[in-house]
Amino acid sequence: MQNMKKIILVFTVIAFIGANLKAQDTQDSTLVVAEGQEAEIAYNEGTELFKSKQFQASIDKFTEAISHNPDFAKAYLNRGSAKMELTQYPSALQDLDSAIYKDASLSDPYYMKGRIYNIQNKLDDALASYLKAEEKGYSEANLFYFSGVIYFQKENYDEAINYFTKAIQKDSKHAFAYNDRGSAKRKKEDFDGAIADYEKATQIDPKLALAYDNLSVVKAKKEDYDGAIAASNMAIKVKPDFHIAYNNRGSAYYHKGDYNKAIEDYNKAIMIKDDYAYAYNNLGNAKQKQKDYKGAVEAYNKAIELDAEYGIAYMNRAASREMLRDEKGACADWKKAVELGVEQAKNFAAGCN
Numbered sequence: 184m185q186n187m188k189k190i191i192l193v194f195t196v197i198a199f200i201g202a203n204l205k206a207q208d209t210q211d212s213t214l215v216v217a218e219g220q221e222a223e224i225a226y227n228e229g230t231e232l233f234k235s236k237q238f239q240a241s242i243d244k245f246t247e248a249i250s251h252n253p254d255f256a257k258a259y260l261n262r263g264s265a266k267m268e269l270t271q272y273p274s275a276l277q278d279l280d281s282a283i284y285k286d287a288s289l290s291d292p293y294y295m296k297g298r299i300y301n302i303q304n305k306l307d308d309a310l311a312s313y314l315k316a317e318e319k320g321y322s323e324a325n326l327f328y329f330s331g332v333i334y335f336q337k338e339n340y341d342e343a344i345n346y347f348t349k350a351i352q353k354d355s356k357h358a359f360a361y362n363d364r365g366s367a368k369r370k371k372e373d374f375d376g377a378i379a380d381y382e383k384a385t386q387i388d389p390k391l392a393l394a395y396d397n398l399s400v401v402k403a404k405k406e407d408y409d410g411a412i413a414a415s416n417m418a419i420k421v422k423p424d425f426h427i428a429y430n431n432r433g434s435a436y437y438h439k440g441d442y443n444k445a446i447e448d449y450n451k452a453i454m455i456k457d458d459y460a461y462a463y464n465n466l467g468n469a470k471q472k473q474k475d476y477k478g479a480v481e482a483y484n485k486a487i488e489l490d491a492e493y494g495i496a497y498m499n500r501a502a503s504r505e506m507l508r509d510e511k512g513a514c515a516d517w518k519k520a521v522e523l524g525v526e527q528a529k530n531f532a533a534g535c536n
Contacts, residue, residue: 222252229261238265256286264295272299290319294326306333324354331360335367343367358388362397369401377401385417392422399431403438411435426455430462437469445469460489464496471503479503494523501531 229244245262248255263278276299279292297312313330331346347364350357365380378401384394399414415432418425433448449466452459467482483500486493501516514535520528 222248222255222258225251226255226258226261229258229265233261233265233268236268238268241265242269254285256282256289259285260289260292260295263292267295267299272303275299288319290316290321293319294321294323297326297329301329301333306336309333322353324350324357324360327353328357328360328363331363331367335363335370338370340367340370344371356387358384358391358394361387362391362394365394365401366397369397369404374401374405378405390421392418392425392428395421396425396428396431399428399435403431403435406438408435408439424455426452426459426462429455430459430465433462433465433469437465437472442469442472446473458489460486460493460496463489464493464499467496467499467503471499471506474506476503476506480507492523494520494525494528497523498525498528498531501528 225244225248229241229248232241232244242262242265245258245265248258259278259282263275263282266275266278276296279296282289282292293312293316297309297316300309300312310330310333313326316326327346327349331343331350334343334346344364344367347360347367350360361380361384365377368380369377378398381394381398381401384391395414395418399411399418402411402414412432412435415428415435418428429448429452433445436448437445446466446469449462449469452462463482463486467479467486470479470482480500480503483496483503486496497516498520501513501520504513504516517528517532517535521532
Protein backbone atom coordinates (compact mmCIF):
# COMPACT_ATOMS: atom_id res chain seq x y z
CA MET A 184 0.00 0.00 0.00
CA GLN A 185 2.36 2.54 -1.16
CA ASN A 186 2.05 5.54 -3.36
CA MET A 187 4.42 8.04 -4.98
CA LYS A 188 4.92 11.77 -4.30
CA LYS A 189 6.17 12.66 -0.88
CA ILE A 190 6.14 9.03 0.00
CA ILE A 191 3.21 8.88 2.31
CA LEU A 192 3.15 5.17 2.93
CA VAL A 193 0.70 3.16 4.88
CA PHE A 194 1.67 -0.07 6.50
CA THR A 195 -0.34 -2.70 7.72
CA VAL A 196 1.53 -5.16 9.84
CA ILE A 197 0.51 -8.94 9.82
CA ALA A 198 1.89 -10.75 12.88
CA PHE A 199 2.15 -14.55 12.73
CA ILE A 200 0.23 -16.00 15.64
CA GLY A 201 0.64 -19.64 16.50
CA ALA A 202 -2.25 -21.98 17.10
CA ASN A 203 -4.01 -22.20 20.44
CA LEU A 204 -3.35 -25.83 21.25
CA LYS A 205 -5.99 -27.71 23.14
CA ALA A 206 -4.86 -30.31 25.65
CA GLN A 207 -7.10 -33.00 27.02
CA ASP A 208 -7.91 -32.39 30.68
CA THR A 209 -5.72 -34.36 33.08
CA GLN A 210 -5.94 -34.46 36.88
CA ASP A 211 -2.34 -35.41 37.60
CA SER A 212 1.03 -35.01 35.96
CA THR A 213 1.59 -38.76 36.34
CA LEU A 214 -0.68 -40.48 33.84
CA VAL A 215 -1.70 -44.10 34.17
CA VAL A 216 -2.60 -45.51 30.78
CA ALA A 217 -5.99 -47.10 31.14
CA GLU A 218 -7.61 -49.09 28.38
CA GLY A 219 -8.39 -46.80 25.45
CA GLN A 220 -6.31 -43.93 26.81
CA GLU A 221 -3.30 -44.32 24.52
CA ALA A 222 -4.58 -41.67 22.11
CA GLU A 223 -5.06 -39.08 24.86
CA ILE A 224 -1.62 -39.73 26.33
CA ALA A 225 0.10 -39.32 22.97
CA TYR A 226 -2.00 -36.23 22.27
CA ASN A 227 -1.04 -34.52 25.53
CA GLU A 228 2.62 -35.36 24.95
CA GLY A 229 2.29 -33.80 21.52
CA THR A 230 0.87 -30.58 22.95
CA GLU A 231 3.78 -30.27 25.37
CA LEU A 232 6.28 -30.82 22.57
CA PHE A 233 4.50 -28.17 20.49
CA LYS A 234 4.68 -25.67 23.35
CA SER A 235 8.43 -26.25 23.54
CA LYS A 236 8.63 -25.69 19.75
CA GLN A 237 9.64 -29.28 19.03
CA PHE A 238 7.28 -29.33 16.08
CA GLN A 239 8.40 -32.48 14.28
CA ALA A 240 8.36 -34.45 17.51
CA SER A 241 4.88 -33.12 18.25
CA ILE A 242 3.73 -34.20 14.79
CA ASP A 243 4.95 -37.71 15.53
CA LYS A 244 2.96 -37.79 18.76
CA PHE A 245 -0.21 -36.45 17.15
CA THR A 246 0.20 -39.10 14.44
CA GLU A 247 0.47 -41.73 17.18
CA ALA A 248 -2.70 -40.38 18.77
CA ILE A 249 -4.52 -40.61 15.44
CA SER A 250 -3.29 -44.18 14.95
CA HIS A 251 -5.00 -45.10 18.22
CA ASN A 252 -8.12 -43.02 17.47
CA PRO A 253 -8.68 -42.20 13.79
CA ASP A 254 -11.61 -39.92 14.73
CA PHE A 255 -9.54 -37.71 17.06
CA ALA A 256 -10.41 -34.33 15.52
CA LYS A 257 -8.23 -32.20 17.78
CA ALA A 258 -5.20 -34.37 17.05
CA TYR A 259 -5.66 -33.57 13.36
CA LEU A 260 -6.08 -29.90 14.27
CA ASN A 261 -2.89 -29.73 16.30
CA ARG A 262 -0.90 -31.81 13.86
CA GLY A 263 -1.97 -29.36 11.17
CA SER A 264 -0.88 -26.48 13.40
CA ALA A 265 2.55 -28.04 13.90
CA LYS A 266 2.91 -28.61 10.17
CA MET A 267 2.01 -24.99 9.59
CA GLU A 268 4.84 -23.94 11.90
CA LEU A 269 7.17 -26.00 9.70
CA THR A 270 5.67 -24.36 6.57
CA GLN A 271 4.31 -27.70 5.40
CA TYR A 272 1.22 -25.92 4.15
CA PRO A 273 -0.43 -28.47 1.79
CA SER A 274 -0.19 -31.23 4.38
CA ALA A 275 -1.31 -28.85 7.14
CA LEU A 276 -4.42 -27.92 5.15
CA GLN A 277 -5.23 -31.61 4.69
CA ASP A 278 -5.08 -32.15 8.45
CA LEU A 279 -7.22 -29.10 9.13
CA ASP A 280 -9.83 -30.33 6.65
CA SER A 281 -9.74 -33.72 8.39
CA ALA A 282 -10.36 -32.02 11.73
CA ILE A 283 -13.40 -30.28 10.26
CA TYR A 284 -14.66 -33.54 8.77
CA LYS A 285 -14.26 -35.33 12.08
CA ASP A 286 -15.90 -32.55 14.13
CA ALA A 287 -17.94 -29.99 12.21
CA SER A 288 -18.41 -27.86 15.34
CA LEU A 289 -14.74 -26.82 15.54
CA SER A 290 -13.90 -23.22 14.67
CA ASP A 291 -10.11 -23.35 15.12
CA PRO A 292 -9.37 -25.26 11.88
CA TYR A 293 -11.04 -22.53 9.83
CA TYR A 294 -8.94 -19.88 11.55
CA MET A 295 -5.75 -21.85 10.96
CA LYS A 296 -6.67 -22.40 7.32
CA GLY A 297 -7.16 -18.65 7.04
CA ARG A 298 -3.69 -18.04 8.43
CA ILE A 299 -2.13 -20.41 5.89
CA TYR A 300 -4.00 -18.85 2.98
CA ASN A 301 -3.03 -15.42 4.31
CA ILE A 302 0.64 -16.39 4.35
CA GLN A 303 0.26 -17.69 0.79
CA ASN A 304 -1.36 -14.38 -0.20
CA LYS A 305 -4.58 -16.15 -1.19
CA LEU A 306 -6.68 -13.35 0.20
CA ASP A 307 -10.11 -14.53 -0.96
CA ASP A 308 -9.57 -18.00 0.50
CA ALA A 309 -8.17 -16.53 3.69
CA LEU A 310 -11.11 -14.19 4.20
CA ALA A 311 -13.62 -16.96 3.48
CA SER A 312 -11.94 -19.13 6.12
CA TYR A 313 -11.86 -16.32 8.67
CA LEU A 314 -15.54 -15.56 8.14
CA LYS A 315 -16.35 -19.27 8.54
CA ALA A 316 -14.34 -19.35 11.77
CA GLU A 317 -16.32 -16.34 13.01
CA GLU A 318 -19.59 -18.06 12.05
CA LYS A 319 -18.49 -21.13 14.03
CA GLY A 320 -17.82 -19.03 17.13
CA TYR A 321 -14.08 -18.29 16.99
CA SER A 322 -13.71 -14.98 18.78
CA GLU A 323 -10.02 -14.25 19.38
CA ALA A 324 -8.98 -10.69 18.56
CA ASN A 325 -6.55 -11.69 15.84
CA LEU A 326 -9.31 -13.30 13.79
CA PHE A 327 -10.95 -9.90 13.47
CA TYR A 328 -7.62 -8.13 13.03
CA PHE A 329 -6.49 -10.31 10.13
CA SER A 330 -9.94 -10.04 8.52
CA GLY A 331 -9.62 -6.26 8.79
CA VAL A 332 -6.20 -6.35 7.14
CA ILE A 333 -7.62 -8.24 4.15
CA TYR A 334 -10.53 -5.83 3.82
CA PHE A 335 -7.96 -3.01 3.90
CA GLN A 336 -5.94 -4.67 1.16
CA LYS A 337 -9.14 -5.00 -0.88
CA GLU A 338 -9.73 -1.26 -0.34
CA ASN A 339 -13.00 -1.93 1.52
CA TYR A 340 -12.18 0.57 4.23
CA ASP A 341 -15.59 0.54 5.93
CA GLU A 342 -15.37 -3.20 6.57
CA ALA A 343 -11.73 -2.83 7.55
CA ILE A 344 -12.71 -0.30 10.21
CA ASN A 345 -15.54 -2.58 11.32
CA TYR A 346 -13.23 -5.56 11.83
CA PHE A 347 -10.40 -3.59 13.42
CA THR A 348 -13.00 -2.25 15.86
CA LYS A 349 -14.10 -5.82 16.63
CA ALA A 350 -10.46 -6.72 17.33
CA ILE A 351 -10.15 -3.75 19.70
CA GLN A 352 -13.37 -4.74 21.48
CA LYS A 353 -11.85 -8.17 22.11
CA ASP A 354 -8.42 -6.80 23.04
CA SER A 355 -8.30 -3.16 24.07
CA LYS A 356 -4.47 -3.29 24.02
CA HIS A 357 -4.19 -4.39 20.39
CA ALA A 358 -1.84 -1.66 19.17
CA PHE A 359 -1.71 -2.97 15.60
CA ALA A 360 -5.51 -2.87 15.34
CA TYR A 361 -5.52 0.79 16.41
CA ASN A 362 -2.71 1.57 13.97
CA ASP A 363 -4.39 -0.12 11.04
CA ARG A 364 -7.81 1.29 11.87
CA GLY A 365 -6.12 4.68 11.77
CA SER A 366 -4.80 3.89 8.30
CA ALA A 367 -8.28 2.88 7.11
CA LYS A 368 -9.68 6.14 8.49
CA ARG A 369 -6.90 8.04 6.74
CA LYS A 370 -7.91 6.43 3.46
CA LYS A 371 -11.43 7.77 4.07
CA GLU A 372 -9.90 11.20 4.85
CA ASP A 373 -11.05 11.03 8.47
CA PHE A 374 -7.78 12.56 9.55
CA ASP A 375 -8.83 13.43 13.10
CA GLY A 376 -10.04 9.86 13.64
CA ALA A 377 -6.79 8.53 12.21
CA ILE A 378 -4.72 10.74 14.51
CA ALA A 379 -6.68 9.53 17.54
CA ASP A 380 -6.05 5.89 16.60
CA TYR A 381 -2.36 6.37 15.86
CA GLU A 382 -1.88 8.17 19.16
CA LYS A 383 -3.69 5.37 21.00
CA ALA A 384 -1.43 2.81 19.30
CA THR A 385 1.68 4.67 20.52
CA GLN A 386 0.24 4.91 24.04
CA ILE A 387 -0.25 1.14 24.11
CA ASP A 388 3.12 0.41 22.53
CA PRO A 389 5.56 3.35 22.82
CA LYS A 390 8.05 1.44 20.67
CA LEU A 391 5.72 1.06 17.68
CA ALA A 392 7.72 3.19 15.24
CA LEU A 393 5.25 2.52 12.45
CA ALA A 394 2.43 4.26 14.31
CA TYR A 395 4.57 7.37 14.93
CA ASP A 396 5.43 7.48 11.23
CA ASN A 397 1.78 7.11 10.22
CA LEU A 398 0.93 9.87 12.68
CA SER A 399 3.52 12.04 10.95
CA VAL A 400 1.87 11.36 7.59
CA VAL A 401 -1.56 12.47 8.77
CA LYS A 402 -0.20 15.53 10.58
CA ALA A 403 1.37 16.54 7.26
CA LYS A 404 -1.97 15.95 5.51
CA LYS A 405 -3.45 18.52 7.90
CA GLU A 406 -0.53 20.86 7.15
CA ASP A 407 0.67 20.55 10.75
CA TYR A 408 4.27 20.19 9.66
CA ASP A 409 5.74 20.83 13.10
CA GLY A 410 3.53 18.05 14.46
CA ALA A 411 4.62 15.83 11.59
CA ILE A 412 8.29 16.48 12.37
CA ALA A 413 7.72 15.74 16.06
CA ALA A 414 6.06 12.41 15.23
CA SER A 415 8.86 11.50 12.81
CA ASN A 416 11.38 12.35 15.52
CA MET A 417 9.73 9.77 17.76
CA ALA A 418 9.71 7.17 14.98
CA ILE A 419 13.44 7.72 14.42
CA LYS A 420 14.18 7.66 18.15
CA VAL A 421 12.49 4.27 18.45
CA LYS A 422 13.95 2.93 15.18
CA PRO A 423 17.09 4.84 14.14
CA ASP A 424 17.36 3.01 10.79
CA PHE A 425 13.77 3.77 9.76
CA HIS A 426 14.42 5.14 6.27
CA ILE A 427 10.76 5.93 5.61
CA ALA A 428 10.60 8.13 8.71
CA TYR A 429 13.61 10.13 7.51
CA ASN A 430 11.96 10.52 4.11
CA ASN A 431 8.66 11.68 5.62
CA ARG A 432 10.39 14.08 7.99
CA GLY A 433 12.28 15.43 5.00
CA SER A 434 8.96 16.02 3.24
CA ALA A 435 7.66 17.96 6.26
CA TYR A 436 10.78 20.15 6.19
CA TYR A 437 10.28 20.55 2.44
CA HIS A 438 6.76 21.89 2.96
CA LYS A 439 8.06 24.27 5.60
CA GLY A 440 10.52 25.61 3.03
CA ASP A 441 13.58 24.31 4.90
CA TYR A 442 15.18 22.65 1.90
CA ASN A 443 18.58 22.13 3.55
CA LYS A 444 17.07 19.99 6.31
CA ALA A 445 14.88 18.23 3.76
CA ILE A 446 17.94 17.33 1.69
CA GLU A 447 19.76 16.16 4.81
CA ASP A 448 16.90 13.81 5.69
CA TYR A 449 16.47 12.50 2.15
CA ASN A 450 20.18 11.73 2.06
CA LYS A 451 19.90 9.90 5.41
CA ALA A 452 17.06 7.81 4.00
CA ILE A 453 19.20 6.97 0.97
CA MET A 454 22.20 6.08 3.16
CA ILE A 455 20.03 3.56 4.99
CA LYS A 456 18.36 2.21 1.85
CA ASP A 457 20.28 3.05 -1.30
CA ASP A 458 17.62 1.67 -3.65
CA TYR A 459 14.89 3.92 -2.25
CA ALA A 460 13.55 5.54 -5.43
CA TYR A 461 11.06 7.77 -3.65
CA ALA A 462 13.76 9.48 -1.61
CA TYR A 463 15.79 10.20 -4.75
CA ASN A 464 12.71 11.79 -6.34
CA ASN A 465 12.11 13.92 -3.26
CA LEU A 466 15.78 14.85 -3.13
CA GLY A 467 15.44 16.05 -6.70
CA ASN A 468 12.45 18.19 -5.72
CA ALA A 469 14.38 19.87 -2.91
CA LYS A 470 17.39 20.51 -5.15
CA GLN A 471 15.07 21.95 -7.77
CA LYS A 472 13.70 24.38 -5.17
CA GLN A 473 17.28 25.49 -4.51
CA LYS A 474 17.71 25.99 -8.29
CA ASP A 475 20.31 23.24 -8.38
CA TYR A 476 18.82 21.87 -11.57
CA LYS A 477 21.79 19.72 -12.49
CA GLY A 478 21.76 18.10 -9.05
CA ALA A 479 18.01 17.63 -9.35
CA VAL A 480 18.37 15.86 -12.71
CA GLU A 481 20.99 13.55 -11.20
CA ALA A 482 18.63 12.64 -8.36
CA TYR A 483 15.72 12.03 -10.73
CA ASN A 484 18.00 9.93 -12.94
CA LYS A 485 18.69 7.68 -9.99
CA ALA A 486 14.99 7.43 -9.11
CA ILE A 487 14.17 6.41 -12.68
CA GLU A 488 17.09 3.99 -12.82
CA LEU A 489 15.60 2.26 -9.78
CA ASP A 490 12.01 2.40 -11.03
CA ALA A 491 11.56 2.82 -14.78
CA GLU A 492 7.77 3.14 -14.28
CA TYR A 493 8.04 6.10 -11.89
CA GLY A 494 5.94 8.60 -13.83
CA ILE A 495 6.18 11.50 -11.38
CA ALA A 496 9.99 11.33 -11.50
CA TYR A 497 9.89 11.75 -15.30
CA MET A 498 7.62 14.78 -14.97
CA ASN A 499 9.84 16.32 -12.30
CA ARG A 500 12.98 15.67 -14.30
CA ALA A 501 11.34 17.37 -17.28
CA ALA A 502 10.92 20.56 -15.25
CA SER A 503 14.61 20.62 -14.33
CA ARG A 504 15.68 19.80 -17.88
CA GLU A 505 13.57 22.67 -19.15
CA MET A 506 15.36 25.02 -16.74
CA LEU A 507 18.66 23.72 -18.15
CA ARG A 508 17.38 24.54 -21.68
CA ASP A 509 17.24 20.86 -22.57
CA GLU A 510 13.90 21.15 -24.36
CA LYS A 511 14.26 17.86 -26.22
CA GLY A 512 14.96 15.98 -22.99
CA ALA A 513 12.11 17.77 -21.20
CA CYS A 514 9.62 16.87 -23.93
CA ALA A 515 10.75 13.25 -23.92
CA ASP A 516 10.16 13.13 -20.16
CA TRP A 517 6.75 14.80 -20.31
CA LYS A 518 5.62 12.36 -22.99
CA LYS A 519 6.89 9.42 -20.94
CA ALA A 520 5.08 10.74 -17.88
CA VAL A 521 1.84 10.94 -19.88
CA GLU A 522 2.42 7.40 -21.14
CA LEU A 523 2.73 6.29 -17.50
CA GLY A 524 -0.55 7.94 -16.55
CA VAL A 525 0.56 11.26 -15.02
CA GLU A 526 -2.32 13.59 -15.87
CA GLN A 527 -0.46 16.78 -14.89
CA ALA A 528 2.08 16.16 -17.63
CA LYS A 529 -0.46 16.33 -20.47
CA ASN A 530 -0.53 20.14 -20.75
CA PHE A 531 3.27 20.29 -20.87
CA ALA A 532 3.54 17.49 -23.42
CA ALA A 533 0.94 19.21 -25.61
CA GLY A 534 3.43 22.02 -26.26
CA CYS A 535 6.07 19.64 -27.58
CA ASN A 536 6.56 18.90 -31.27
